Amino acid sequence: MIKPQDPxxxxxxxxxxxxxxxxxxxGHCFLIFDDxxxxxxxxxxxxxGRIQIEEVDITNIYNPREVIRVLSEDEADSVRARHAVFH
Known part of the structure; x- marks a missing residue:
């Protein structure tokens, strides 16, 4: 039996x-977590509109994040679709 989605x-x-x-x-960035x-x-x-992969110092979140890579437009669209985040 399929249960309705929890509201x-x-x-x-x-x-x-x-x-x-x-x-x-x-004017602020938005974090998209991906396990x-x-x-x-x-x-x-x-x-x-750009999405970057950034590294966070988990021992001190106030340290600046390091940019690992900027995603292409297609990759960014894929991330938005995968996480149901749309413009």
Whole structure:
């Protein structure tokens, strides 16, 4: 038997989408976590549409992040689709 999706998941997803739009519209980057990346790497989406893989110093999150790689437009679109994050 297929159970209907827990409404809390849909509400949480909507809140995250709204937070993303707010952050990008205010000129800030938005973190996209992906458990397929190494533990210290995350995707960061920027207001100009680019997505970068950046390394975070997990011993001190206030240290500057290191840019590992800037994704191509196709790769960025793939990340957005995989994580249900759309412009």
């Amino acid at each position: 809390r998941i849909a509400i949480t997803a909507q809140i995250i989408k709204e937070l993303r739009i707010k952050k990008l519209n205010n 397929e990346l190494p533990e210290v790497h995350s995707y960061y989406e920027y207001p100009d």
